[in-house]
Amino acid sequence: MSNPTAPPSYDAAVDEKGYGGQVNPQYATQYGTETQPLTGTPYPQATGYPPAGGYPQTGYAGYPQSGPPQPQPQPYGYQPQPVASPVYNAPVGSGPSESENGGFSTRGTFSDKSVRRMFIRKVFIVLGLQLLVTFGIVTIFTLVDDVREWVKANRGFYYAAYAVFLVLYIVLVCVESVRRKSPQNLIMLGIFTLSLSYMTGTIAASYNVKAVMITMGVTVLVCAGIILFSMQTRFDFTKCSGVLFVLVLVLFLFGFIMIFAFRYDWYMQVVYGCLGALVFGLFLAFDTQLIMGGRKYELDPEEYVFGALNLYIDIVYIFLFLLSIFGGSGD
Template sequence: MSYSEIPNQPPAYSDVGVTGESSQPRTFGDNIPDDFKYSVDVASCELPIRQLFIRKVYSLLTLQLMATVVVGFIIRSSDGIKLWSLENTWLLFVSMLGAIGCMIGAFIKARSYPINLILLGCFTVFEAYGIGVVCAFVESEVLIQALLLTLVIFVGLTLFAFQTKYDFTSWQGAVGMVLWGLIAWGFIMMFFPGQTGMMEKVYCFIGAAVFCVYIVIDTQNIMKTAHLDDEVISTIKLYLDILNLFLFILRILNNERD
């Protein structure tokens, strides 16, 4: 008896992923085949599908960075807006809480379209406002230097992550522990101001180094472990890596100038 003669035979391809896990249809169309939408790592896909995923991630990341620069420029270019932001510091805390809430929502709804893109946009606006307020009171020369240094370092680390054969994703646990140590150190410095310049410099250099490593790790995750519907999650991770690296570099340069 041939395959076609077996009664009630299920179709050769269903909504079950190639790894055997069931998937759900996306709520927004794209040109990725249904069988490759869930439970499939980018590394296991063919080259055109990998390239499509990477283009989506870096396109979203570029839009985020452009929006951040525009919001920061608007805040910085107007003395009235700068004065208003100083008089309404509550909005800065609202933007921080809003960014955290939208980020959590984007992770939860990472595969629900277009809700995930809406949450990503809101997260970017909240983050951009906070970054804009921070940068509004920094000298232009220092700000430009920090931007250029961050851009050069990010591009260099991205190219390195794409071509190296060493797997930096195995460093993720160790780097995460260092990051939590930095967070604890930062809280201590907040409650005990007046730290020496050397302590501040060491803190900033370690922070910049940590997020340099995170850029490499998250870039390799995009190529190896991310799923094809994780473009929003991957974009947020890289965006936060870049912002934190920029803030640490800005802090180093500003301290040197003072």
């Protein structure tokens, strides 16, 4: 019969898996054996991954203590080395504006949808007022015979309006501080609209009344279709600025040649009008996507005057080129 007070067997007193060959503290307490600090790891750890709360600290009888690791004493004069923070490479377009140049900027300025909607609303309200003034003047210059004859007899006002148009256009396009400062930007835009409207009305007065009215209707339909198409299509017209520059250069050279070589050939006038309407139709799509945003390039939210100016010029030039195609001389 076994003695209950006899010391345990070696296998019972030693647990190789849990205590690394050391004496089990249960029997060490019972039989008065002094427990030594354990050198092995009492619990298996996953290689390469510290446990939650830091690495365990060895306490009494090898049991781990919870909490972060305790700071170790450092020798006198020790200076900790600064740890370099990791470099964060922000994704393209994550900031408010990746780059800006003359009112044009890359994607990112319209992160807030309410800002975009307010900007688009301002642009189209200003554009609507401009077109209302322009087509109103064109209608008066075309339908009222006295005004029509007076405009034809006083060509000097046309050239004065052209000078005002050119100066204000250069200022509004090139001087960013002017077109962003209210109310002087709106005042200058209003004078610019009146000057171009007078020029457009003077040109329309030289054409048949019926042709002018038909051209106004066609212009409204064409421009509305281009604007709606530009809003819905996935094709990015803002990437085609180089192509548009080449087309404008071709249009300019073609018109310069017509002055000397094909001045009285009606079919060349039709070709020139079709080319001009095509080029400014593409410009209308380009400027519409700049305003709507979400493309490679877009306008800054403060550039509502610049956006309305671009759309207004595109529509007026489309009207003039279409008038040269469909219009019959009223002289």
